[in-house]
Amino acid sequence: RMQFWALCWAASVVLAGALAAEPPTVEHHSADAHLDHKVEISKVEDQLARVAHRILTLEEKIDARSDPKRLSRVHSLEHRLEDVEGGNGCARSDFFQCGGSDPQCVNNLLVCDHQKDCRNGADEAHCDIPIHQGDKYVGDVVFDHCTKRRPDHLTLTIDTVTVDSYFPGFPRVSGSIEISFEGTYEGHAYLWLKGFYSFARSRLVFRPPEEDRLGLVAQFDGADFDTFVGTIRREASTEVCAKFIFHKQH
Ligand SMILES: [Ca+2]
Structure with missing residues (x-):
């Protein structure tokens, strides 16, 4: 039975890996x-x-x-x-x-x-997970061509980090993203995120939480884990359609 779940997890990692693959960034200039x-x-x-x-x-x-x-x-x-x-x-x-x-x-x-x-x-050599329960990162928008609410800031809070014995290189991570938005509609929204951390790529990949099928990839530089580049990607094409720079809150 454990092997079955290991296979399911492997499949989801491969799928999410495809989501995180580097597509050409589409920006209009x-x-x-x-x-x-x-x-x-x-x-x-x-x-x-x-x-x-x-x-x-x-x-x-x-x-x-x-x-x-x-x-x-x-x-x-x-x-x-x-x-x-x-x-x-x-x-x-x-x-x-x-x-x-x-x-x-x-x-x-x-x-x-x-x-x-x-x-x-x-x-x-570098297998200490850099993300912990309760960690909070605030992101400032660089560009945003696709999110529903067009926020200036996003706050990512890590809720759980789980290392499975059969897949220790890809810890499961859950968290929430708080979206503050202004304009016609003002307010806050929370989305619950599930995904995994990849030691090989120093990145967190969250599956799309909403029907708009936009996923979040948090790319660390592999050494400084207080900052990451958060790209929002369309699930189908993996096109980057929004970008935020996140800093850890201390
Ligand atoms: Ca190895």
Whole structure:
């Protein structure tokens, strides 16, 4: 019987994984905005080149025994660079890069499953769940082309985090989202969310809570778990149609 539920859970993880797959972001810009973006991007690229150099210098100075906070900051930059450079060097987006001096790709399902799959053990190196019951994150809107209520702010509260022995790499997470909205209709709405956390992708994926079939993906950078980019996606196409930047409340 447990195997049956394990299979159901596996199927739901795969389905939700498809929801979270990276589709082309659809944003609408005028020609001017496009040019502005090009200038912006080249500025960012310059900055990244400098940051990359600084990371190399920093890494030489910091070893595994140094202040974990400083180390985490360096890793945070590394992850951001990886994102900008596109991909992690694995042919499939559902594969995890073991990294270090020994590149190797393993299936995301093998990350944090308590078995060493990377030769360097990287798949089992960071398996403390960064999300806890009672955690609260407030999100500010970046753009929103699709939600019913067009809120400026969203508040995500984590209610439960459950690690199943048969699928430890994908803890089940439940929570609620509080939506404050103004305009013609003012008020608050609460939606109850269910989903999972993926250690391999450092992301929380919540299934669509309403009939509009919009799901929420909370993408952490893999090192700084006080901030995440929350994208709202259409279930059918996985198109990103709204984006919020969330910060943890202390
Ligand atoms: Ca493993």
